[in-house]
Amino acid sequence: MYQIGDLIHYGDTGVCRITDIKLLDVARSGDERLYYVLDPLYQACSISTPVENNRIFMRPIISKEEAERLIDLIPSIHVEEYHSRVQRELVEHYESSLKTHDCEVLIRLTLSIHAKKQTLLEDNKKMGAVDESFMKKAEHMLFGELSAALDIPIEHLPEYIESRVDAIRAK
Incomplete structure (x- = not known):
């Protein structure tokens, strides 16, 4: 699991900084899941994605x-x-x-x-x-x-x- 402040490569978005990790309600199921809150470095937006996300590619950036x-x-x-x-x-x-x-x-x-x-x-x-x-x-x-x-x-x-x-x- 990544930590707040980590830089990761996220799908086609590219490099994002993890700004928060929080529990969010999953739509219509009543369940809560852990989510990363990502701020892309080169786009003006914010992204929330499940920590256990198998659909979108994520990895730490290179050294x-x-x-x-x-x-x-x-x-x-x-x-x-x-x-x-x-x-x-x-x-x-x-x-x-x-x-x-x-x-x-x-x-x-x-x-x-x-x-x-x-x-x-x-x-x-x-x-x-x-x-x-x-x-x-x-x-x-x-x-x-x-x-x-x-x-x-x-x-x-x-x-x-x-x-x-x-x-x-x-x-």
């Missing part, structure tokens, strides 16, 4: 050391663009990566979509709406968690990543 290790991996990651003329296949491919809630998978997905965008720009083409949408979702989840783990404001994270990657490449 600062793990975040730094993942960023240091970026220069060595071989990126493969994913192309499909069938929109459903493209959506399924991207969704399967997002549903892992794994930062390394999200890095690979983000790099892959960025590479695809670059290739398309070189051919004077635009990236599709599905690619754009999933790139934003992946970056939101990834940058939110890295920012929280490293205790860096999210708007400064791209600069931090770039400087760290540049330092590794310079070695």
